[in-house]
Amino acid sequence: NAGVTQTPKFQVLKTGQSMTLQCAQDMNHEYMSWYRQDPGMGLRLIHYSVGAGITDQGEVPNGYNVSRSTTEDFPLRLLSAAPSQTSVYFCASSYSEDSGEQYFGPGTRLTVT
Amino acid sequence: RKEVEQDPGPFNVPEGATVAFNCTYSNSASQSFFWYRQDCRKEPKLLMSVYSSGNEDGRFTAQLNRASQYISLLIRDSKLSDSATYLCVVKRQVTGTALIFGKGTTLSVSS
Numbered sequence: 646n647a648g649v650t651q652t653p654k655f656q657v658l659k660t661g662q663s664m665t666l667q668c669a670q671d672m673n674h675e676y677m678s679w680y681r682q683d684p685g686m687g688l689r690l691i692h693y694s695v696g697a698g699i700t701d702q703g704e705v706p707n708g709y710n711v712s713r714s715t716t717e718d719f720p721l722r723l724l725s726a727a728p729s730q731t732s733v734y735f736c737a738s739s740y741s742e743d744s745g746e747q748y749f750g751p752g753t754r755l756t757v758t
Numbered sequence: 759r760k761e762v763e764q765d766p767g768p769f770n771v772p773e774g775a776t777v778a779f780n781c782t783y784s785n786s787a788s789q790s791f792f793w794y795r796q797d798c799r800k801e802p803k804l805l806m807s808v809y810s811s812g813n814e815d816g817r818f819t820a821q822l823n824r825a826s827q828y829i830s831l832l833i834r835d836s837k838l839s840d841s842a843t844y845l846c847v848v849k850r851q852v853t854g855t856a857l858i859f860g861k862g863t864t865l866s867v868s869s
Binding site: 687689703745749750752 | 790791792800801802803804807845847849856857859860861862
């Protein structure tokens with residue numbers, strides 16, 4: 646099993662550009678989530694999904710969209726990139742929303758100039 | 759007040775030392791508790807769950823005090839490979855909520 650995979654690993658965007666961060670898992674997990682990690686801020690939840698076709702907002706959803714058309718994939722879209730979105734983005738999955746063990750992808754390091 | 763608070767450190771200890779990390783949480787509805795480990799520039803990984811009765815996993819001991827809303831992690835006989843950031847994590851007893859992460863405590867073990 647590959648676990649949770651994320652692409653790209655690194656990305657530089659200009660202000661106003663849009664892009665999609667890809668996330669996929671091959672563990673048949675129902676629950677998937679996106680976090681951002683900033684120095685001194687810890688991990689903050691952006692969006693999450695409890696199953697295909699169901700998504701909801703986390704703590705810091707503004708500027709991001711998600712969709713969950715399949716169990717395996719949970720892409721994160723940046724609509725119009727801003728320097729404040731410079732961060733490390735982690736996708737995670739778990740068997741269910743009640744599970745405390747989340748499996749994280751390796752992260753995407755995004756810089757917005 | 760942040761929902762999960764940790765001393766950021768860094769904790770600098772020699773090999774073989776015993777070190778303890780503390781964490782407090784503010785929401786009494788928190789249901790489950792965990793310690794995650796994050797190596798530099800890597801993704802977080804579950805280290806251990808924390809049970810009310812306390813639990814051990816080798817050199818690691820986790821304890822929970824619900825009355826004081828306090829969680830601890832004790833590492834005995836520290837190894838160089840223990841150098842990492844340790845994240846205190848809580849989960850509320852509310853459907854649809856995810857894990858709440860502390861900012862982490864950084865440990866550096868030196869020879």
